[in-house]
Amino acid sequence: MSTKVAELYLSPGCTVYDPVKNVANVYIPSAVAVPSAWNISYTPVTTTDFLGHLRTYTPQRDNPGCVPMIKANAAVNFLPDTVTPWGTVDNPWPGDRGLPITGTFGNPPVGRTPNFGLVTGELLTSAIVITLVASLESVAIAKALATKHRQPNFDPSQEYVALGVANFFGSFTGAYPISGSFSRSALNDEVGATSPVSVLVVAFLVGIIIKIASVAPIFFYLPQNALSAIVIVALTNLMDVDHFFWLLKYDRKDAGIWLATFLAVLFEGVEIGILIAVIISLALVVVETLLSPSPELGLVPGSTKRAYRSLNQYPEAQRVPGVVIHRIEAPIIFFNADAVASKLRAAVYGDSSSTSVVTRAVVVDFSNVPYVDSAFIDAFSDVLQSLRRADVLIAVANPNSNVLHKLTITPLLKALNSQFDVESDWVFLTVSDAVDAVGRFEPPIKSLKAPMGDEAADALSV
Amino acid sequence: MNLMGPAVISGFQSAASVCIALGQFKNLFGYGKDFTSSTHINALIQDYINFRGNVSTRATWSGWLWIALLLIFKYLGRIKSVKIRGYNPLVFFKVTGPILVRRATAWRPASLRSHPLPASCASLQL
Numbered sequence: 001m002s003t004k005v006a007e008l009y010l011s012p013g014c015t016v017y018d019p020v021k022n023v024a025n026v027y028i029p030s031a032v033a034v035p036s037a038w039n040i041s042y043t044p045v046t047t048t049d050f051l052g053h054l055r056t057y058t059p060q061r062d063n064p065g066c067v068p069m070i071k072a073n074a075a076v077n078f079l080p081d082t083v084t085p086w087g088t089v090d091n092p093w094p095g096d097r098g099l100p101i102t103g104t105f106g107n108p109p110v111g112r113t114p115n116f117g118l119v120t121g122e123l124l125t126s127a128i129v130i131t132l133v134a135s136l137e138s139v140a141i142a143k144a145l146a147t148k149h150r151q152p153n154f155d156p157s158q159e160y161v162a163l164g165v166a167n168f169f170g171s172f173t174g175a176y177p178i179s180g181s182f183s184r185s186a187l188n189d190e191v192g193a194t195s196p197v198s199v200l201v202v203a204f205l206v207g208i209i210i211k212i213a214s215v216a217p218i219f220f221y222l223p224q225n226a227l228s229a230i231v232i233v234a235l236t237n238l239m240d241v242d243h244f245f246w247l248l249k250y251d252r253k254d255a256g257i258w259l260a261t262f263l264a265v266l267f268e269g270v271e272i273g274i275l276i277a278v279i280i281s282l283a284l285v286v287v288e289t290l291l292s293p294s295p296e297l298g299l300v301p302g303s304t305k306r307a308y309r310s311l312n313q314y315p316e317a318q319r320v321p322g323v324v325i326h327r328i329e330a331p332i333i334f335f336n337a338d339a340v341a342s343k344l345r346a347a348v349y350g351d352s353s354s355t356s357v358v359t360r361a362v363v364v365d366f367s368n369v370p371y372v373d374s375a376f377i378d379a380f381s382d383v384l385q386s387l388r389r390a391d392v393l394i395a396v397a398n399p400n401s402n403v404l405h406k407l408t409i410t411p412l413l414k415a416l417n418s419q420f421d422v423e424s425d426w427v428f429l430t431v432s433d434a435v436d437a438v439g440r441f442e443p444p445i446k447s448l449k450a451p452m453g454d455e456a457a458d459a460l461s462v
Numbered sequence: 463m464n465l466m467g468p469a470v471i472s473g474f475q476s477a478a479s480v481c482i483a484l485g486q487f488k489n490l491f492g493y494g495k496d497f498t499s500s501t502h503i504n505a506l507i508q509d510y511i512n513f514r515g516n517v518s519t520r521a522t523w524s525g526w527l528w529i530a531l532l533l534i535f536k537y538l539g540r541i542k543s544v545k546i547r548g549y550n551p552l553v554f555f556k557v558t559g560p561i562l563v564r565r566a567t568a569w570r571p572a573s574l575r576s577h578p579l580p581a582s583c584a585s586l587q588l
Contacts, residue, residue, distance in 0.1 A: 112486035140466065144475040183482050191560065225521050228489035230560045233536070235479040243472040254469040261473030268476060268501045270576060424516045 012204040032065035037085070075257070105213040109173035130177050133271045138163055138180030140274065144238065145189055182238075183231045190234040257281050292330035294343055297365065297431065308365070308431040320435055322358065327365035327431075337375035338436060344383050348392050361393035361438040365431050371402040377410050384415050392418055393441060395426045490525035528563050535559035 023064055031037040042407050119127075137154045141281065166178040188198055196406065244262075248257035259282050265273030288352035295310035298317035308325055311317050324347040332340050348359050387394050396416065404427070407413040415428050428434040481503060485585075540555020555562070 006489075055518065061467050140474055140478075142473065143466065143471050146470055176517040183476050187560070194558075221531070223521070224489040224525060225491075225525035226528045226563055228486035229532060230563060231486050232483045233529055234560075235483045238475050238479040240472045240540065241478045243468075244476075247469060251469075254467070257467065257469040258473040261470045262477045265474050265477035266480060270474075270481075273477065274466070274470070276476055281467055281470055284467065354471055455478050 002259075016050070026127065027066050028193035029065060031067050035064070037067050038064060054319075066282065090176040102433060105210055105219070107214050108207070108210050109175065111172055112174050112235075114171045133175055134179030135163060135269055136274060137162060137182065138385050140270075141180050141182050143183045144240075144380075145185060148189075148238075148240075172409060183235060186238050187231065187234040190237055253284060257284070266423075289330045289333075290336050290339070292328075294328045294330075294334065295325050297325040297327055306432045308435070321437055322360035323363060324359050324361075325363045325365065325431060325435070325439055327368060329368045330371055331373075332376040332379070333371075333373040334375040340380035341383050344394075345386050347389060348390050359392055359394060361396045361441075362387060363397060363431060363434045364401050365397045367397070369403055370400065370404050377412065380412055381415065384419075388419065389441070391420075393438055393443075394440050395428060397428045397431045397434040399427065490529075491519075491522050531563055532559050535562065 028037075078148065086179065113458060139159050140160050142156065143154065146152075167175075170176075170178050188202070193199075244255060244258050247258055257280060261273065261277035266278040267273075268276065295312055296319070296320045297308040297312045298314070300307045300309050300314050300317045309317050310327070311319070326344060326347065328340055330336060339356065344362060349361055394416065396407075407416070407427070413427070417424060419426065422444060424441070426434075426437075428437060484503065497549060529558075535555040538552040539550065539554075539559075541552060542548060544550050544552055
């Protein structure tokens with residue numbers, strides 16, 4: 001705290017501010033020769049200096065020319081000058097400074113050659129960070145405004161082109177790195193801009209105004225807080241709390257992401273905040289894949305085309321005796337391959353909760369599996385082995401081309417099609433085809449297996 | 463950039479507008495340029511606590527006045543019942559609101575019109 005207060009109240013030449021006594025030592029050059037004007041407290045004072053370091057000093061000895069200015073005694077002036085017997089100084093107390101005004105503008109920029117000497121130095125890292133932050137911020141505000149005005153055909157690559165061109169030409173005037181400014185975009189939107197022409201008009205007008213203002217100080221008495229008020233009012237348009245309540249009503253997960261983004265950007269700044277938000281939303285996608293259900297299917301009675309649907313969703317659906325059908329509803333990749341494999345194994349080894357019939361076959365419905373990765377190869381061959389050991393048949397229904405390709409280029413398809421040492425095709429178009437084929441299959445005599453109940457055999461011989 | 467979903471965009475836009483608005487408070491309350499410019503709310507609040515006793519009264523009330531003016535202009539432009547030939551003539555206030563506020567505030571008091579502009583603004587640019 002004291003650090004900033006010290007920065008605030010000190011004039012150049014005085015290195016200390018005494019927050020306890022609320023006295024700022026203001027340096028007045030003409031008072032150096034007048035020791036009676038100095039802050040003559042002989043007691044050492046401990047306080048912080050500019051850098052925030054604690055230091056003890058004796059005001060008289062260490063600060064010749066530093067005249068104490070107590071806040072209560074400071075004159076309240078519109079022009080921030082304080083008249084002392086030793087000269088006129090800036091009033092160090094901001095509360096007494098009146099209204100900060102804009103003052104004069106600098107001169108318009110002139111062309112200059114960019115300094116390439118700094119490119120390889122420490123500027124390079126900063127440049128990369130600035131590029132990332134600038135493009136992130138520009139695209140974020142562009143996307144926000146596109147969403148607000150329902151322009152679904154917004155193309156972020158156009159933003160990059162604009163930023164690149166603007167920064168390229170800006171470098172020839174020694175300009176600040178250009179990016180899509182949040183507050184200026186909000187202001188532009190607030191006054192009703194609808195097309196890029198508004199930016200051209202703004203650029204043209206700003207150019208003229210800067211040229212005029214550098215000659216005639218037309219904005220000299222413009223208070224800075226009027227400019228702030230304009231920005232603040234424009235930004236109220238971008239406060240999108242309504243969207244949060246809308247999300248809370250219709251999608252709790254997205255409302256959580258909204259809140260996380262809001263807090264992260266608020267407390268960690270723009271770039272880290274957006275990074276956190278993107279990581280959280282991607283992590284949620286991963287978690288959803290991880291927790292994706294692979295429901296057990298059953299035959300829904302009464303359907304004209306035999307439909308196998310989730311037992312949880314359709315309580316009237318019935319298990320096919322002796323056959324366990326699973327539909328996998330996510331890509332089978334490294335973080336859920338083991339879970340899927342153990343689920344398939346559990347269908348055989350686990351306690352068969354409802355039926356006393358011994359499981360004879362497993363049918364895996366791949367309709368909802370968009371792709372698989374190498375973890376699937378290991379997991380699926382494990383499943384094949386353990387099912388083979390248990391003398392359980394496995395059939396695959398409706399794999400898409402990605403999954404089928406993976407099966408074909410690996411030994412999996414061969415292993416699948418030569419179960420029980422009988423060459424056959426165990427990849428089917430639909431679940432009902434697979435269930436029929438599994439029911440028709442007679443394992444060779446040499447394969448020892450548990451005897452089947454009569455009703456199971458009846459049900460299987462459709 | 464498609465990694466940023468609508469929820470992320472909306473949350474970011476709300477938080478960023480809060481931060482930028484808070485960052486403008488330094489000018490609104492007349493802290494001048496000594497106030498740190500940060501986009502982190504904790505730094506902004508810390509600064510506000512540090513400096514709260516030293517805001518400029520004049521800047522504070524005038525700042526709120528400008529905000530009120532702008533909101534009134536905005537409200538005027540949105541009134542649906544006022545119509546001349548199918549258009550709301552008060553939209554003029556909404557669109558030119560910022561310009562009007564700028565002009566109003568850049569007006570020099572009569573007592574100062576004869577006051578020559580200082581040659582150097584170094585002492586005035588706080």
